[in-house]
Each structure stands twice: as C-alpha cells, then as structure tokens.
Amino acid sequence: MPMKLNVGDVVKLKKKHPCGGYDWEILRIGADFRIKCTTCQRQVWLPRSEVERRITKIVSTTDVSDDNNKSHE
Numbered sequence: 001m002p003m004k005l006n007v008g009d010v011v012k013l014k015k016k017h018p019c020g021g022y023d024w025e026i027l028r029i030g031a032d033f034r035i036k037c038t039t040c041q042r043q044v045w046l047p048r049s050e051v052e053r054r055i056t057k058i059v060s061t062t063d064v065s066d067d068n069n070k071s072h073e
C-alpha cells in the first residue's frame with residue numbers, strides 16, 4: 001500500500017536518530033526524501049523506499065482537503 005506523504009508531514013521512524021529523536025519532518029519528496037530530525041534539526045536524504053519502510057507512524061499530516069469550491073455565483 002503506497003503511503004500518502006506530503007511535504008510538512010511529521011513521521012515517526014523505526015530507527016532512532018543518534019540524538020535520541022524519532023520524529024522527522026518531510027521537507028522534500030521525490031525519488032529521495034529530504035527529512036529533518038525534529039529533535040536536533042539535522043537534515044538527511046533517504047531513498048523513498050527506506051523512508052516508507054521505516055515509518056511506524058504518521059505523527060501529523062498536512063493533508064490539504066481541497067477547498068477550492070468557489071461560490072456558485
């Protein structure tokens with residue numbers, strides 16, 4: 001099942017960062033993801049497959065519910 005991830009999402013990864021943090025913010029999405037440790041602010045690149053495999057939980061999502069409904073006037 002492909003995961004629905006957006007820039008700005010915060011995810012919890014299986015592997016602990018050396019600083020002790022588990023939560024990462026997604027900064028950039030592509031073949032490689034750029035993610036930032038929310039504990040120490042360090043940024044790393046990880047292949048998408050790695051990120052998806054390591055995610056244990058999506059902490060917060062910026063799921064933008066398209067509210068483009070213009071008024072019917």
Ligand SMILES: [Zn+2]
Nearest residue numbers: 017019037040
């Ligand atoms: Zn860290």
